[in-house]
Amino acid sequence: MARIGIDIGGTFLKAGVVTDDGRVLASASLPTGAGRPADAIIADIAAVARKAAESAGLPMTEIELVGAGCPGTCDRQTGTVEYANNLDFVNVPLGKELSRLLALPVYVENDANVAVLAEHVAGAARGADDCVCVTLGTGVGAGVMVGGRLLTGCNASGGELGHMVICEGGEPCTCGRNGCWESYASVTALIRQTRAAMQAHPDSLLWQQASSLDRVDGRTPFEAMQQGDPVAAAVIEQYLRYVAAGIVNVINIFQPEVLCIGGAISRQGDTLLDPIRRQVVQERYSRYADRQTRLCVAELGNLAGIVGAAFLDRF
């Protein structure tokens, strides 16, 4: 028997057929068409699941269960998406509907929680019952496992590490607070920081990487730094200081066995990790402990949503 994992994103719906040991046999995708009525989106989620099974050459009767990772607040017990801003979902009975359409058991969970499950089952945190996965993307997402269980809190909204203030009274965050980690450590924040540096330094090589402020993306400052631009190097240094401030907080709070960083920026590998590791060693509260958190890059990349969702029945 195999299982299907579904990654419900703001842009694409992706489904994959996954074996019991975490290999993806085949996958499929469809545009999300966010903003459409929930029913129409759910019909396409069922369609993409069937398409994935077809690609794998398996009839749906060979599929044991379906798991779906969805942005926003999801109630595991009922399978309801209580609130998902970028899908315009409020109290949508996703699990129930999908289960009816596919005639299979369906599990629903927040997408950041799904990402940490993926790393726990088949990625960087294999075998680590205490682990955290932080995703540096448009925002800062996070999933936390404590003692082999997902941290969800009393209302399924737990684990929002990105909305931990690290600079009290600082930059405004989309959540309404000021100074959240997300507003300093997301790719969106890095782009903002890069643009500010470009405006202050008209001679910087950053202007050769991105001919206008509109063209700046998360790679721009890393590429300019590699070409020797000191302005870009300063942007990255400060950005990583913010990333590390939150990482040290997370370590002091959870002391996980493994903390992995995912999202587009994690492709920078040791350029990203080395400065963070130095700050962690300098600042962690547990400096006298024999066991220390292993900091690494998430392994599953774009497959995390599919693989983690496929194993929601186990957690």
Added chain:
Amino acid sequence: MARIGIDIGGTFLKAGVVTDDGRVLASASLPTGAGRPADAIIADIAAVARKAAESAGLPMTEIELVGAGCPGTCDRQTGTVEYANNLDFVNVPLGKELSRLLALPVYVENDANVAVLAEHVAGAARGADDCVCVTLGTGVGAGVMVGGRLLTGCNASGGELGHMVICEGGEPCTCGRNGCWESYASVTALIRQTRAAMQAHPDSLLWQQASSLDRVDGRTPFEAMQQGDPVAAAVIEQYLRYVAAGIVNVINIFQPEVLCIGGAISRQGDTLLDPIRRQVVQERYSRYADRQTRLCVAELGNLAGIVGAAFLDRF
């Protein structure tokens, strides 16, 4: 049968005989004499336990087990205190030695973790499997329960919420970082903030509450505020903003059922809680959730160390 809980403090060793439902039958105390060799302190810990049993009129054969809460990093499995700064303990086999001296099973745990157990068993967080207890004292201590288990991390150093940076690059903290919650929300921090306001405002009523900077304590600004001093009111307002910033962080991270605040400052009751509650409602990430964290004052006060330690066998 009854149990003995021991609260190992930097100044006093306190022991209490506790019933199975959390009532303290009798207690006893001795000076800690910190700085003495560990053996001498452990002998006195055994002595204070015997003294408590005697006060309760119970022979030691009527005692089922002993639990001890100790500052610093404690390994639950081995009963070893790995590091306790203010006792000058490094790898002290407290559990083993105490068990030998008293001929009873002994459980050892960090004192902030013990405090949350006390509230969970017999205080403000009764029945709440997800709960946090934050103690605003000389430092900011914290104990966290997730799914009915203590959060200790992979190395027994987890749950150090006081060493979460809330003001990146801010005030130096005793842990070596800059801008930790502890360096803004502890009583020590409030005293520092009060002294700074006194120096800036020689006419403030604060000078009547404390005739010199040396005499400022945690009550000084609250008392001057109650007498109508606007300078004291501004100190308290800013202090509570820092406290609340960390509290909202803790809620966004854990979404506990109950978050209780202990320590000397918690005696201020609603003067403390009301402004924090307002900020929580305004800033929490879970504003759409039906269930929200209940914020309250810890109930067990000075007994928390004894009561929580007495139930270490259950967690």
